[in-house]
Amino acid sequence: MADHHPAEESLIEKITEKFHGHDSSSSSDSDEERSEPSDIKAKIYRLFGREQPVHKVLGGGKPADLFLWRDKKVSAAILGGVTAIWVIFELVGYHLLTLVCHSLIVSLAVLFLWSYTTTCMHKSPPHIPEVSIPEDLTVNIVLSLRYEINRGLAVLREIALGRDLKKFLAIIAGLWVLSVLGSCCNFLTLFYIVFIALHTVPVLYEKYEDKVDSFVEKAEAEIKKQYVVFDAKVLSKIPRGPLKAKKF
Structure with a gap:
């Protein structure tokens, strides 16, 4: 294969540099165009x-x-x-206690009569599923409640230390509104x-x-x-x- 002339090699290098420079400028322009919408969104x-x-x-x-x-x-x-x-x-x-008692009376009476009648008719009694509260659900509820209570106590402590006047005024106003609503309704x-x-x-x-x-x-x-x-x-x-x- 024939060797390339030094002048031809320098010309080829200049052309490739122009192409690379155009690509980098276009990529930078596209990056700026992409960053503009994010800046606009941040200002909303x-x-x-x-x-x-x-x-x-x-x-x-x-x-x-x-x-x-x-x-x-x-x-x-x-x-x-x-x-x-x-x-x-x-x-x-x-009343809550009256409602709970009446609901249990009706439920137990219906299930008892259903089971008794099927037994007297020599049929298999109805299948009543076992109801139990899962341990994982109870633990998760208690942990979530504990976390929220601790976070609320931490916020009250920060307010009591006098570090945030706006938050203090907002909490006082919110508690006052709740007290007014509490006096108007149960x-x-x-x-x-x-x-x-x-x-x-x-x-x-x-x-x-x-x-x-x-x-x-x-x-x-x-x-x-x-x-x-x-x-x-x-x-x-x-x-x-x-x-x-x-x-x-």
Whole structure:
């Protein structure tokens, strides 16, 4: 094979460098184009500063599916059952112990008569399955409850240490609202209201997420603007005494 001339080799190297430079520039352009949408997404306002979808915020899994109506039959059945319990106890005036006793009386009477009649007719008695609470389920429920209680106690401790004024004011306002609701209705009605809110607010927010976030962003900007005006006209004019030097 014939040897290549040095001039031809230098020309080929220049051409390949131009091609590689074009490829690298195009790849960098594409990388910049890919990074732009992510930057735009990062700048989008989300309620409470969340970065995850609503399903992840609710914990994911079956509880989130239940609140977001992923399985409409199951969600409707549970909501209907809770509504029936609230109607029985609040509107009808039934008591819990009375309801439990009457339900057991009816169930045991029906099963006993069924078994007795089949035995008298020389037939095999009905198969009544054994009901028992699994140990794993009980342990998981207790551990989850323990984790949530410990997390709540840790939050209360951080607030009591005076490290976060906004969180302190939010907790105080929330407890005050709960105290007002508790004076207006009993615990069962309050639990029912919270249950209805969990079954309606998340699914409606997920459906109208962009509109709600846009409205809240405008409202927050307006509140900050009014606070600046209030601070300039009222808070800044409040006389304050001179700070005394601390003695060490």
